[in-house]
Amino acid sequence: MSELYKNAPLIESVFEITFPPELSIETKRDEFYKRIRKEFPEINLPLQTDQEPYPLKNYLFRDAKREKGVAYSINKFSFHCYKYLGFARFKEESLRYLKMFAENFGIENLERTGLRYVNHIPIITEEGVIPIERYLHFGYKLPHSIPEKFSLLHSVIFVKLGEGNLRILVQYLRRSDALQTEIILLDFDYFLEGKLSFSNIETYLDDSHQHTKKIFEDLTTEEYKIIMRQEP
Numbered sequence: 001m002s003e004l005y006k007n008a009p010l011i012e013s014v015f016e017i018t019f020p021p022e023l024s025i026e027t028k029r030d031e032f033y034k035r036i037r038k039e040f041p042e043i044n045l046p047l048q049t050d051q052e053p054y055p056l057k058n059y060l061f062r063d064a065k066r067e068k069g070v071a072y073s074i075n076k077f078s079f080h081c082y083k084y085l086g087f088a089r090f091k092e093e094s095l096r097y098l099k100m101f102a103e104n105f106g107i108e109n110l111e112r113t114g115l116r117y118v119n120h121i122p123i124i125t126e127e128g129v130i131p132i133e134r135y136l137h138f139g140y141k142l143p144h145s146i147p148e149k150f151s152l153l154h155s156v157i158f159v160k161l162g163e164g165n166l167r168i169l170v171q172y173l174r175r176s177d178a179l180q181t182e183i184i185l186l187d188f189d190y191f192l193e194g195k196l197s198f199s200n201i202e203t204y205l206d207d208s209h210q211h212t213k214k215i216f217e218d219l220t221t222e223e224y225k226i227i228m229r230q231e232p
Contacts, residue, residue, distance in 0.1 A: 005228035008084070009119040009186070015094045015205060016078035017198075018112035021056075022105050025074045029059065032072075032104045036097070039063055040070060070097050077101050087209055095202060102198050110198055114191035115208035117216070121184040121224070125151075130172050135184060135224045138170055153184075161211060164192040168215075188215055 025032075041064060046057035058076060062069035067083040079094035101107065121135050129149045132138060138155075142148060153172040158165060169187040174180055190208045220228070 005225070007228045007230050007232040009121045009228070010084050010117060011082065011120050012116075012118040013081045013084050013090060014078050014114070014116040014118075015090075015098075015208075016076060016112075016114045016116070017098065017107075017110050017201070018076050018114075019107050019110050019198075021075045022107065023074060025072065025105055028105075029072075032101060033061065035100060035104070036061065036070060040068075042066070042069075046073075068093065070101075072101065077107075087213075091202075091205060091209070095205070098201060102201075108198050110196035110201075112191055112193045113196060113201070113204045113208065114189050115205065115212055116187070116189040117212055119186040121186060123182050123184055125182055130184070132170075132184065133221070135221055136170065136186065136219050137221060138219065161190065162207070164190055164208070164211070166190050166211070166215065168219075186219065188212065190215070 040061035042062040044060040044062065046059060056073050056075060058071035058073045058078070060069055060071040060080075062080075065083075067081070069080040069082070071078045071080065077098065079097050081090050081093070084090060123131065123135065125131070128151045130151065130153055132150065132153065139148060150172070153170060155168075155170045157168050159168075160166075167189045169185065171185040171187075173183050173185050175183065190211045192204055192208070196204065
């Protein structure tokens with residue numbers, strides 16, 4: 001996205017794979033970490049906040065500048081980018097760590113791949129109304145008796161798209177910072193599920209990117225594209 005937009009609202013991009021549980025990951029977690037320790041010295045331990053078994057929770061490892069990270073558990077691995085420098089760079093780095101991990105633990109069969117983009121679009125409400133039509137082509141077919149002027153918004157949709165599925169979350173949020181910044185959260189995830197092979201991981205990523213690139217272009221308005229092309 002940043003290839004076209006200097007002022008894009010992207011705050012995180014993620015490529016994740018899910019595979020049948022491999023118990024050796026739990027007992028040899030340090031073995032793989034030794035291979036990435038210099039690049040990812042910051043260790044973030046999972047919190048036990050729900051009923052999910054601890055081995056299924058991700059450990060997250062981030063670089064010193066917090067521009068990228070990797071996370072893994074006994075059935076998942078993901079690459080996280082917090083400073084997006086274009087898809088070519090993202091693809092190169094994510095595949096490098098994915099292949100390193102798969103080689104280390106013998107991962108061959110996959111159950112899911114997901115390419116996710118999280119965007120924070122800064123806005124200013126007008127008399128308590130969210131001016132979503134300025135930023136996104138997103139709305140509802142409502143009866144004329146209901147005004148399309150929203151003061152709150154939290155919508156999640158799932159649709160079949162191509163060979164995979166698309167989840168889109170659109171939500172109005174007010175950050176708890178000093179300025180009480182208002183944003184529209186645009187969070188979408190294109191994912192494939194079924195009997196997948198790690199040997200096809202590059203194809204899965206490329207195909208997912210083609211879908212997500214078009215989704216972002218189609219969702220954002222021309223008015224907001226002008227803003228995104230400006231210097232931040």
